[in-house]
Amino acid sequence: MEIKTVDLTRIYRVGSSTITAVDKVNFEVKGASLIAIVGPSGSGKSTLLNLIGLNDYPTSGKILIDNMDASFLSSGERRKIRLFRVGFVFQTFNLLPVLNALENLELPMALGGKPQKEQREKATRLLEAVGLSNRFYHRPKELSIGEMQRVAIARALANDPEIIIADEPTGELDSKTAKEIIALLFDINRKEKTTVVVATHDEKIVEVADTIYTIQDGKLRLERQCQVG
Amino acid sequence: MRTALCIIGVSLATTFVIAVGATTMRYATVIKEMNVLFSDQVMVVSKDTIVIQAIPITRGSLPESLAEEIKGNIKEADKAVPVLFITSINFEGIIQPVPPNFSIGIPVENWRLIIGPTPLKGGIGHFPTNESSNEVVVGASLADQYNWTVNTEIAVNGYKLNVTGILDTKLALLNRCVVMPLKLAQELYNYPGSVNIIAIKPLPGYSQKNLAETIEKQIAYVNALTEDERNDMIQPILAQVETWNVGLQTIVFIMSLILVMTVNLMSVSERRRDFATLDAMGAPLGYVFRGVVIEASLIGILGGALGVVLGSLASLVLASFYTNIPLAQFFPSILEIVPPLFMLEIFAAIVFVCCAGGVVPAINAMRMRVAEVLRAEY
Numbered sequence: 001m002e003i004k005t006v007d008l009t010r011i012y013r014v015g016s017s018t019i020t021a022v023d024k025v026n027f028e029v030k031g032a033s034l035i036a037i038v039g040p041s042g043s044g045k046s047t048l049l050n051l052i053g054l055n056d057y058p059t060s061g062k063i064l065i066d067n068m069d070a071s072f073l074s075s076g077e078r079r080k081i082r083l084f085r086v087g088f089v090f091q092t093f094n095l096l097p098v099l100n101a102l103e104n105l106e107l108p109m110a111l112g113g114k115p116q117k118e119q120r121e122k123a124t125r126l127l128e129a130v131g132l133s134n135r136f137y138h139r140p141k142e143l144s145i146g147e148m149q150r151v152a153i154a155r156a157l158a159n160d161p162e163i164i165i166a167d168e169p170t171g172e173l174d175s176k177t178a179k180e181i182i183a184l185l186f187d188i189n190r191k192e193k194t195t196v197v198v199a200t201h202d203e204k205i206v207e208v209a210d211t212i213y214t215i216q217d218g219k220l221r222l223e224r225q226c227q228v229g
Numbered sequence: 230m231r232t233a234l235c236i237i238g239v240s241l242a243t244t245f246v247i248a249v250g251a252t253t254m255r256y257a258t259v260i261k262e263m264n265v266l267f268s269d270q271v272m273v274v275s276k277d278t279i280v281i282q283a284i285p286i287t288r289g290s291l292p293e294s295l296a297e298e299i300k301g302n303i304k305e306a307d308k309a310v311p312v313l314f315i316t317s318i319n320f321e322g323i324i325q326p327v328p329p330n331f332s333i334g335i336p337v338e339n340w341r342l343i344i345g346p347t348p349l350k351g352g353i354g355h356f357p358t359n360e361s362s363n364e365v366v367v368g369a370s371l372a373d374q375y376n377w378t379v380n381t382e383i384a385v386n387g388y389k390l391n392v393t394g395i396l397d398t399k400l401a402l403l404n405r406c407v408v409m410p411l412k413l414a415q416e417l418y419n420y421p422g423s424v425n426i427i428a429i430k431p432l433p434g435y436s437q438k439n440l441a442e443t444i445e446k447q448i449a450y451v452n453a454l455t456e457d458e459r460n461d462m463i464q465p466i467l468a469q470v471e472t473w474n475v476g477l478q479t480i481v482f483i484m485s486l487i488l489v490m491t492v493n494l495m496s497v498s499e500r501r502r503d504f505a506t507l508d509a510m511g512a513p514l515g516y517v518f519r520g521v522v523i524e525a526s527l528i529g530i531l532g533g534a535l536g537v538v539l540g541s542l543a544s545l546v547l548a549s550f551y552t553n554i555p556l557a558q559f560f561p562s563i564l565e566i567v568p569p570l571f572m573l574e575i576f577a578a579i580v581f582v583c584c585a586g587g588v589v590p591a592i593n594a595m596r597m598r599v600a601e602v603l604r605a606e607y
Binding site for chain 1: 507511516598599
């Protein structure tokens with residue numbers, strides 16, 4: 001999945017003032033790379049991720065998905081892309097509290113119309129892969145924050161997305177757990193050949209990323225780019 | 230907890246609608262039934278008597294001989310039957326605001342005028358044959374309440390009467406009646422030579438209207454009421470009761486709607502992040518909408534079902550309270566007091582109201598966008 005932005009801008013209106021959260025960003029996601037977007041709080045990282053994940057609409061500029069202008073996509077088509085081609089990982093995990101770990105993983109598959117038996121098999125496999133084979137029937141409030149983030153990452157993988165967008169995935173975690181989550185994202189990127197775009201403050205993610213962007217006041221700058229094989 | 234309280238609220242609303250609706254419907258049915266007893270006949274009553282349908286509810290007597298006079302002098306009259314109709318017989322010294330019992334005195338050769346083709350229960354017993362006998366037939370509900378059977382001796386106004394049959398009827402009024410020979414009724418209730426109704430059948434070829442007009446022209450001190458006139462008199466009252474009933478139901482349903490909508494709006498608002506997450510995952514709009522509306526309709530289904538049960542019981546309690554008929558006696562006829570169709574209508578209405586109450590919260594839930602929700606949280 002290729003994502004390209006052209007002069008992407010997002011302006012919020014707060015009362016009478018305006019905030020330019022993303023300012024004429026030109027950005028490209030290509031191949032199975034691990035991309036880090038680094039910037040302080042309020043710099044526009046999350047807004048940019050929401051835009052490229054088709055969770056938000058730009059004020060101006062373009063988002064091209066596989067060279068097709070996303071502004072021409074209907075709401076239903078955008079939803080399908082989010083459901084089948086993009087996996088989201090949130091800083092606050094955003095697991096549904098009434099569902100247990102397995103059910104949280106089954107939900108995106110159910111939304112995608114996968115048969116119940118396949119949902120269960122895949123959810124089981126994914127939870128085992130993220131090291132939670134003993135937490136299948138635990139609800140989010142019964143899990144540690146590290147476990148919750150693992151479930152959230154496993155959920156993002158449920159429909160075999162081509163890209164994972166992670167918004168500060170280690171922001172709520174202690175350093176040891178953060179390290180494990182970074183390793184998990186790195187593994188997914190390298191083994192599954194899934195593109196991972198991460199907004200972060202975390203130096204450890206920056207260390208393993210193939211491409212590093214910095215963002216300040218909505219302006220994105222390429223800092224480092226490595227060739228991915 | 231909040232959802233449980235909402236279910237209780239909806240069930241109380243349903244209980245109220247069922248209880249009030251079934252009770253008023255029951256009395257409206259009884260009032261409508263009153264005319265069945267004297268269909269196709271003109272009822273002559275004293276001018277100062279207030280009547281509901283064909284039943285005089287205040288005392289106002291006519292000479293019994295007026296029946297013969299009408300039959301002899303008015304050419305449109307075929308048959309004129311004098312009837313004494315007494316409300317609220319005093320059994321066990323209990324008098325109720327809604328008369329639970331009636332007594333009808335009628336000449337023995339004219340039984341069918343009142344009871345129509347109604348048979349005696351089990352085919353046992355007989356109708357009184359002698360004007361001066363102390364024989365009576367009674368309604369099944371009265372018989373059940375006081376454990377009367379054929380040949381039971383009962384006491385009314387200090388007179389010993391012998392039950393010779395039990396009426397097997399669905400009509401509420403006949404079920405609560407003691408039917409006796411006219412002479413016996415006159416003696417019992419101190420109406421010597423008097424009655425309070427004269428039922429007159431028009432000769433073939435004459436209308437009730439013609440007959441009533443002639444009677445009123447010739448006899449100044451009576452009202453002659455045709456079946457249509459009797460219906461027209463009660464119709465505005467029944468219509469008004471119906472309007473009040475519908476008004477109350479509407480208010481209760483609107484209150485339920487507001488309750489369900491408020492609870493669901495709060496519930497959706499508390500789960501903004503969940504709905505936004507579903508949106509970010511690509512859940513179809515219909516999935517989120519359906520989810521919230523189903524939650525609201527579940528409140529309606531649970532509250533409605535509980536309310537139908539409680540409302541039906543409350544209807545029986547009200548019926549018992551207003552008539553002093555023991556509660557247990559109403560249980561076998563619960564489906565007559567609260568007809569299943571009425572239960573179904575109210576249940577469907579409350580479920581519909583709750584579904585409608587879920588629509589606005591569901592639209593709110595559909596509008597949750599992860600970008601906005603998370604931005605608002607941080």
